[in-house]
Amino acid sequence: MARKSPSGPEPQYLKVKNHLREGIASGRWVPGDLLPSEAELGTQFELSRMTVNRAFRELLQEGMIERVQGVGTFVAQLHRISSTLTVRDVHDEIAERGHQHEARVHSLAAVKASAEQAASFGLKPGVTLFHSLIVHLENGVPIQCEDRLVNPACAPDYLGLDFSQTTPTHYLLEAAPLSEAKYTIEATLPGELEAKLLGIGKREPCLIVKRTTYSRGQAVTAVRLTHPGSRYLLQGSFQA
Amino acid sequence: MARKSPSGPEPQYLKVKNHLREGIASGRWVPGDLLPSEAELGTQFELSRMTVNRAFRELLQEGMIERVQGVGTFVAQLHRISSTLTVRDVHDEIAERGHQHEARVHSLAAVKASAEQAASFGLKPGVTLFHSLIVHLENGVPIQCEDRLVNPACAPDYLGLDFSQTTPTHYLLEAAPLSEAKYTIEATLPGELEAKLLGIGKREPCLIVKRTTYSRGQAVTAVRLTHPGSRYLLQGSFQA
DNA sequence: TAGTGGTCTAGACCACAAA
DNA sequence: TTGTGGTCTAGACCACTAG
Numbered sequence: 001m002a003r004k005s006p007s008g009p010e011p012q013y014l015k016v017k018n019h020l021r022e023g024i025a026s027g028r029w030v031p032g033d034l035l036p037s038e039a040e041l042g043t044q045f046e047l048s049r050m051t052v053n054r055a056f057r058e059l060l061q062e063g064m065i066e067r068v069q070g071v072g073t074f075v076a077q078l079h080r081i082s083s084t085l086t087v088r089d090v091h092d093e094i095a096e097r098g099h100q101h102e103a104r105v106h107s108l109a110a111v112k113a114s115a116e117q118a119a120s121f122g123l124k125p126g127v128t129l130f131h132s133l134i135v136h137l138e139n140g141v142p143i144q145c146e147d148r149l150v151n152p153a154c155a156p157d158y159l160g161l162d163f164s165q166t167t168p169t170h171y172l173l174e175a176a177p178l179s180e181a182k183y184t185i186e187a188t189l190p191g192e193l194e195a196k197l198l199g200i201g202k203r204e205p206c207l208i209v210k211r212t213t214y215s216r217g218q219a220v221t222a223v224r225l226t227h228p229g230s231r232y233l234l235q236g237s238f239q240a
Numbered sequence: 241m242a243r244k245s246p247s248g249p250e251p252q253y254l255k256v257k258n259h260l261r262e263g264i265a266s267g268r269w270v271p272g273d274l275l276p277s278e279a280e281l282g283t284q285f286e287l288s289r290m291t292v293n294r295a296f297r298e299l300l301q302e303g304m305i306e307r308v309q310g311v312g313t314f315v316a317q318l319h320r321i322s323s324t325l326t327v328r329d330v331h332d333e334i335a336e337r338g339h340q341h342e343a344r345v346h347s348l349a350a351v352k353a354s355a356e357q358a359a360s361f362g363l364k365p366g367v368t369l370f371h372s373l374i375v376h377l378e379n380g381v382p383i384q385c386e387d388r389l390v391n392p393a394c395a396p397d398y399l400g401l402d403f404s405q406t407t408p409t410h411y412l413l414e415a416a417p418l419s420e421a422k423y424t425i426e427a428t429l430p431g432e433l434e435a436k437l438l439g440i441g442k443r444e445p446c447l448i449v450k451r452t453t454y455s456r457g458q459a460v461t462a463v464r465l466t467h468p469g470s471r472y473l474l475q476g477s478f479q480a
Numbered sequence: 481t482a483g484t485g486g487t488c489t490a491g492a493c494c495a496c497a498a499a
Numbered sequence: 500t501t502g503t504g505g506t507c508t509a510g511a512c513c514a515c516t517a518g
Contacts, residue, residue, distance in 0.1 A: 011506060025419055025456055037484065048508045050290075053485085061301065069485045070516035077413075179265050181478040187427035187447035187469035205445030205469065207427035216265055229427035229445065237422045251487060277503065288489045293504085309504045310496035 012047050016055035019045075024064060024075055035065065035073045089169040090136045090144055099139045105163050106197060107133035110152075120212060121151055121219040130158045132168060135197050142198045145190075145226040154220045168221070176215035183211040187229065194226045205229040252287050256295035259285075264304060264315055275305065275313040329409040330376045330384055339379045345403050346437060347373035350392075360452060361391055361459040370398045372408060375437050382438045385430075385466040394460045408461070416455035423451040427469065434466045445469040 019041075023029050036044070041052045056073060059065045067073045094101040108131070115125040123129075130150040135142050148168055150158050154176045161171060190198065190206045200206075209225040259281075263269050276284070278292045285292070296313060299305045307313045334341040348371070355365040363369075370390040375382050388408055390398050394416045401411060430438065430446045440446075449465040 013506080025417060027417060030417070031414070039484085048510085049485095050488090050509090051507060053487090054506095056485085067485065068516085069514065070483080072484060072516095174271075177264065177267060177270065182475070183477070184473050184475040185425060185447070186473035187445040187467075189445055203443055205427040205429055207425070207447075216267070227427075233424050233426035235422070235424040237420065253487080279502085288491085289504095290490090290507090291488060293506090294487090296504085307504065308497085310498075310502080312503060 012045070013051050013054040013058075016041055016045055016047065016052050017058060020055065020059060021064065029075045031075045031077045033075045035075065037072060089167055089173075090146075091167045091170065094136075094138045097138075102137040102140070103164050103167065104135045104137070105132070106135060107131065108159060108163070110159065111149075113149075117149060117222075120222055121149075123151070128152060130155070132158075132163065133197075134163055134168070136167075141231065142200075143227060143231050145194045145197050146223060147194075147226070148221060148223040150221045151219060154215060154218065168223075172213070172221055176220045178213055178220075179216060180214040181211060183209060185209050185234070190226055190228075198226065198228055200228045200230075207232055207234070252285070253291050253294040253298075256281055256285055256287065256292055257298060260295065260299060261304065269315045271315045271317045273315045275315065277312060329407055329413075330386075331407045331410065334376075334378045334383075337378075342377040342380065343404050343407065344375045344377070345372070346375060347371065348399060348403070350399065351389075353389075357389060357462075360462055361389075363391075368392060370395070372398075372403065373437075374403055374408070376407075381471065382440075383467060383471050385434045385437050386463060387434075387466070388461060388463040390461045391459060394455060394458065408463075412453070412461055416460045418453055418460075419456060420454040421451060423449060425449050425474070430466055430468075438466065438468055440468045440470075447472055447474070 020035065029035060038049050038052045038056060041047070041055075042049045045052070056065065056067065060067055064076055065073055066076045091101050091103075110128050111131045113121070113123060113125060113127050113129045117129060118125040118127060121129070130152055132146070132148045132150070134146045134148075136144040136146060146168070150168070150172070152158070155172060158168075158171075161168075186208050187205050188208055189203065190200065192202065194206070195202045195204070198206075207227045207229055209227075210223070211225070212222040213220050260275065269275060278289050278296060281287070281292045281295075282289045296305065296307065300307055304316055305313055306316045331341050331343075350368050351371045353361070353363060353365060353367050353369045357369060358365040358367060361369070370392055372386070372388045372390070374386045374388075376384040376386060386408065390408070390412070392398070395412060398408075398411075401408075426448050427445050428448055429443065430440065432442065434446070435442045435444070438446075447467045447469055449467075450463070451465070452462045453460050
């Protein structure tokens, strides 16, 4: 039978995977086409079916193919462009650009939750939440206004932290293991206070990211990140 | 030895995977902790090592764990919030909301590429590119202005298509298998023509997605999607 | 019935890292 | 040397689909 990887860095299942990827990328197989079966490729490459299966499973996970039990494996219709959008800690983001990060804490206090706020945390109106309002500067220029509510149960010592030294994002990710997040991205005008804190006009468009993160099914924190449209953009890429 | 899945819908490797996920989500293991070895879990669950290995591989792929050969498997540090942002065909998006989609083609012609445009396609200035300008309406309300350049080599018959019936996105994905995409998302004011076509004021913030897609290393199309900030937002979620 | 994918096994050899 | 993960095998049983 086939030899396992001798010492070279390329496992056998990758050979099969690349063979299929190249066939699809080159147009040899187009969306909807039936691909060779696991058994067929196993014979062709002199590999066991499990090894070929792994190549197929990874391609399935990547959305390159579709599989139907009892029928076969097909090239997927690439009608979705999905891309991984990484929302990161501002500090890391700025540091990676080789720039200086500064955080100005404008507010850090306990507040009574409004009905709407409480609802988003799954708590009763009037309960105490922690609130922080921090402006992040890159090389002295304000690029993000971080307006955050925190569930005290998940971070009891939140009010005692020094957020000019560590970011809430960083702290909260350590305090409560992240299990889920929801976000929206939109373009609107800044609030009056936001405009003032960011040093921009009231008519300058802002890119606003709202994000709620959950740990063990419980909402940990809800944040509104306001970025001057002229100074900030999100970017990313996608590899099929 | 262990019994394989008798008929029930839950494979054995999922039992192991869920066991680990729950242990991490519940805080039984925190980031940095050493998890049980494959052999250990194999004994505990009465499974072969390969089956346990599959559970670990999938968790690794999901970013839940980190593995070091010769050392062990650890709970990952969750210091990045990455989320899958799916940029989809507008038509599908609107149809899924149960709404009516209409496309108005305002321009469809061959143009001479400017130096900048040519560069983004890796072509020489002055070559012919195809250009289309289409406004998409949801239930009669303009929500997206699609300003697109297309590489003629990848879609020779682009100018002959009826984009009130099929979207450029849909057509291009079929014409050229997608291999890579780059995008940016930003908030700015609309151009004069865009404001007019979308029926909005010149001072209304817009959410702008710019995207270039590649097929086999060659740029296929570059598009600027302008959305009125008051009528459109991106949303998504992330499961750890 | 024949062919497909979905899962699982009980071994195996290897590279690697720590003691 | 021991234990870890990384890979691979040559079978196996099952569910499902098509002819």
